[in-house]
Amino acid sequence: MPADLAAAPLYREVKAALVASLAAGEWPAGEALPSEAKLAERFRVSIGTLRKAVDELVAERVLVRQQGRGTFVATHGPKRLLFHFFHVVRADGEKELPEPALVAFDRGRAEPHEAGRLAIAPGDRVFRIRNVLKLAGEPVVLDTIVLPQALFPDLTEKIFRDRDETIYGLYQTRYGINVVRAVERLTARLADRGTAKALGVAVGAPLLRIDRTALTYHDRPVELRTSLVNTAGHEYLADLGKGA
Amino acid sequence: MPADLAAAPLYREVKAALVASLAAGEWPAGEALPSEAKLAERFRVSIGTLRKAVDELVAERVLVRQQGRGTFVATHGPKRLLFHFFHVVRADGEKELPEPALVAFDRGRAEPHEAGRLAIAPGDRVFRIRNVLKLAGEPVVLDTIVLPQALFPDLTEKIFRDRDETIYGLYQTRYGINVVRAVERLTARLADRGTAKALGVAVGAPLLRIDRTALTYHDRPVELRTSLVNTAGHEYLADLGKGA
DNA sequence: AAGTGGTCTAGACCACCAT
DNA sequence: TGGTGGTCTAGACCACTTA
Numbered sequence: 297m298p299a300d301l302a303a304a305p306l307y308r309e310v311k312a313a314l315v316a317s318l319a320a321g322e323w324p325a326g327e328a329l330p331s332e333a334k335l336a337e338r339f340r341v342s343i344g345t346l347r348k349a350v351d352e353l354v355a356e357r358v359l360v361r362q363q364g365r366g367t368f369v370a371t372h373g374p375k376r377l378l379f380h381f382f383h384v385v386r387a388d389g390e391k392e393l394p395e396p397a398l399v400a401f402d403r404g405r406a407e408p409h410e411a412g413r414l415a416i417a418p419g420d421r422v423f424r425i426r427n428v429l430k431l432a433g434e435p436v437v438l439d440t441i442v443l444p445q446a447l448f449p450d451l452t453e454k455i456f457r458d459r460d461e462t463i464y465g466l467y468q469t470r471y472g473i474n475v476v477r478a479v480e481r482l483t484a485r486l487a488d489r490g491t492a493k494a495l496g497v498a499v500g501a502p503l504l505r506i507d508r509t510a511l512t513y514h515d516r517p518v519e520l521r522t523s524l525v526n527t528a529g530h531e532y533l534a535d536l537g538k539g540a
Numbered sequence: 541m542p543a544d545l546a547a548a549p550l551y552r553e554v555k556a557a558l559v560a561s562l563a564a565g566e567w568p569a570g571e572a573l574p575s576e577a578k579l580a581e582r583f584r585v586s587i588g589t590l591r592k593a594v595d596e597l598v599a600e601r602v603l604v605r606q607q608g609r610g611t612f613v614a615t616h617g618p619k620r621l622l623f624h625f626f627h628v629v630r631a632d633g634e635k636e637l638p639e640p641a642l643v644a645f646d647r648g649r650a651e652p653h654e655a656g657r658l659a660i661a662p663g664d665r666v667f668r669i670r671n672v673l674k675l676a677g678e679p680v681v682l683d684t685i686v687l688p689q690a691l692f693p694d695l696t697e698k699i700f701r702d703r704d705e706t707i708y709g710l711y712q713t714r715y716g717i718n719v720v721r722a723v724e725r726l727t728a729r730l731a732d733r734g735t736a737k738a739l740g741v742a743v744g745a746p747l748l749r750i751d752r753t754a755l756t757y758h759d760r761p762v763e764l765r766t767s768l769v770n771t772a773g774h775e776y777l778a779d780l781g782k783g784a
Numbered sequence: 785a786a787g788t789g790g791t792c793t794a795g796a797c798c799a800c801c802a803t
Numbered sequence: 804t805g806g807t808g809g810t811c812t813a814g815a816c817c818a819c820t821t822a
Contacts, residue, residue: 305791331807342793347808355599357781363808364800380781477781483771484728484746502728502746507775527727531751534778537601537624537721549810575788586812591789607789608819 310339311349318358318369318474319513325468328366329359358476358513372464372475381464381478384437384525385533394429394437396463399494401425401453403445410442413509414517421445425456428494436530438494442520447473464510473518481507482532485524495526504532554583555593562602562613562718563757569712572610573603602720602757616708616719625708625722628681628769629777638673638681640707643738645669645697647689654686657753658761665689669700672738673767680774682738686764691717708754717762725751726776729768739770748776 304312314335323329330338336346350367353359357380360370370376374393385391402424411418422442429437441463443451448471459466467473487501495503503524510519525532548556558579567573574582580590594611597603601624604614614620618637629635646668655662666686673681685707687695692715703710711717731745739747747768754763769776 345792361808366807383780477779480778480780482726482748482776482778484748484769486746500744502730504726504728504748525728532726534724534726535721536627536724589811605789610788
C-alpha cells in the first residue's frame with residue numbers, strides 16, 4: 297500500500313491536536329497540561345514523539361515547561377510583553393516597561409482596510425482605544441488599538457482601565473483570547489498636530505509608525521494596533537537570525 | 541560525587557564543538573559536513589544527541605539539512621537574504637530582491653561609536669561603502685556599510701563591484717566570514733540634502749533608518765550598516781513570536 | 785544499491801519540585 | 804517520596820538522493 301502523498305509526521309498531527317485543544321480552551325491560561333506521559337497515552341504515541349510536538353509549541357512560546365512542575369499555557373505577563381511584544385528600547389539599549397495611560401475609549405465601525413486585516417466585514421462593530429505609553433515618565437508612544445466587538449463582547453472602558461495586568465493578559469484571562477504571534481509593519485511618518493501634542497514633539501517631527509496585527513491560534517487576527525513612536529531617545533530593536 | 545553545578549547538557553557541548561569547527565572554517569561554505577553517524581562517533585555520543593545539537597544549529601540557520609544528501613553550511617544566496625536579512629517589502633506585502641548600485645567605496649578610520657559596535661579600536665582602518673538599492677527600478681534604500689579592513693584584507697572596489705553573489709555571499713566565499721545573525725535598531729529621521737537626492741525625495745521627507753550590526757559565530761561583529769529607507773511605497777516587515 | 789537524513793519507539797537515569 | 808520534565812542511549816524503519 298503506497299504511503300499518503302502528503303502524510304504529515306506523527307508529531308505534527310499531535311501538535312495540531314494540541315493546538316486544537318488549546319484553541320478550544322481546554323487548558324486555560326496558566327493551567328498545567330496533563331503530564332507528558334498522560335498526553336502520550338492519550339494520543340497513543342511514544343513519549344519521544346509527544347515531546348517533539350511540545351518542543352515546537354515551546355519554541356513558539358505557546359507553552360512553557362517547568363522542570364518538576366509541569367507544562368503550562370504561557371501567560372501574558374510583563375516579561376513576555378517586554379521580551380516578545382514590545383520592541384521599543386532606550387537609545388542606550390536599556391529595556392523598560394511602558395506605563396500606559398488611557399486617552400480614549402470609543403465604539404465604532406470597521407473601515408474597509410481594517411476589516412481586511414481583522415478578517416471581519418467592513419462596518420462591523422469595533423472598539424477603538426487610544427493609549428499613551430510613557431517610558432521613564434516621558435510620553436514616547438501613541439497607541440491606537442482596534443478590536444472586533446464580537447471577540448470582546450462585554451468590554452467596557454472601566455474593565456479596560458481597571459485591569460491589573462497587561463492588555464494581552466486581559467484578552468487572555470477575561471476573553472480566552474491568547475495572542476501567540478504578531479506581525480509588524482514599520483514606516484516613517486511626520487507628526488500631525490494631534491500626535492505632536494500627545495507626544496510633546498514639534499509638528500512635522502519624524503515618527504516611527506508600527507502597524508501591528510496580533511494573531512491567536514491558527515493565525516486568526518484579533519487586534520490591530522498602530523503605534524507612533526518618538527525615536528528621538530528610543531529605538532525599535534529587532535534581532536534577525538535567531539529564529540525569526 | 542556531586543554533579544557539576546553548571547554542567548551543560550552533552551548536546552550543548554557537542555553544539556559548541558560544532559560551532560568551534562565552523563568558526564575555524566573546517567567545513568567551508570556549502571560543503572557537506574560528515575554524516576551524522578560519523579559526527580556522533582567523532583564526539584562519542586549517540587546519534588540522537590548529535591542530532592539534537594545539529595537541530596539547534598539548523599534552527600539558527602547556520603546549518604541546512606537535506607534529506608538523502610547531507611548536512612551543509614548554510615550559504616548566503618538570494619533566498620537567505622530575502623527571508624532573513626532584508627525586511628523591506630512593498631506596501632502590498634510583495635517581497636522583491638533589491639538591486640544594488642555602488643555609489644562610493646572609500647577607506648577611512650573608525651569613529652569611536654563605530655569602533656565600539658565593531659569591537660575594534662577607534663582609528664582602526666575601515667572600508668566605507670555606499671550603495672543605493674533599487675526595488676522595481678526605483679531607488680528606495682541608501683546603504684552605508686562599514687567594514688574593518690583587518691577582516692577583509694585584500695578587498696578592493698573592483699572585487700566588491702564585480703562579485704556575482706550577495707554581499708554576505710562575498711564575505712563568506714572570499715573571506716571565510718559567515719554572517720549568522722544581525723541586530724537592527726530602527727528610528728525615524730528626516731532626509732538631508734544628500735539622501736534626498738539619492739532617493740529622489742524631498743529634503744525633510746520622513747525616512748526609516750536601520751542601524752544593523754552583523755555578527756558571525758560567537759556573536760563577533762563583522763559589519764556595520766546604516767540603511768535609510770523611503771517608506772512611501774515600502775515598509776519594514778517584522779514577525780514577532782515565531783521564535784524571534 | 786548504498787548512503788544520507790527523518791521518524792518513531794522504548795527504556796534508563798537524572799534534576800527539580802511539591803508534599 | 805512520588806511525580807514532573809530533561810537527557811541520553813540504542814535500534815528499527817522510512818524517505819530521499821546519488822550513482
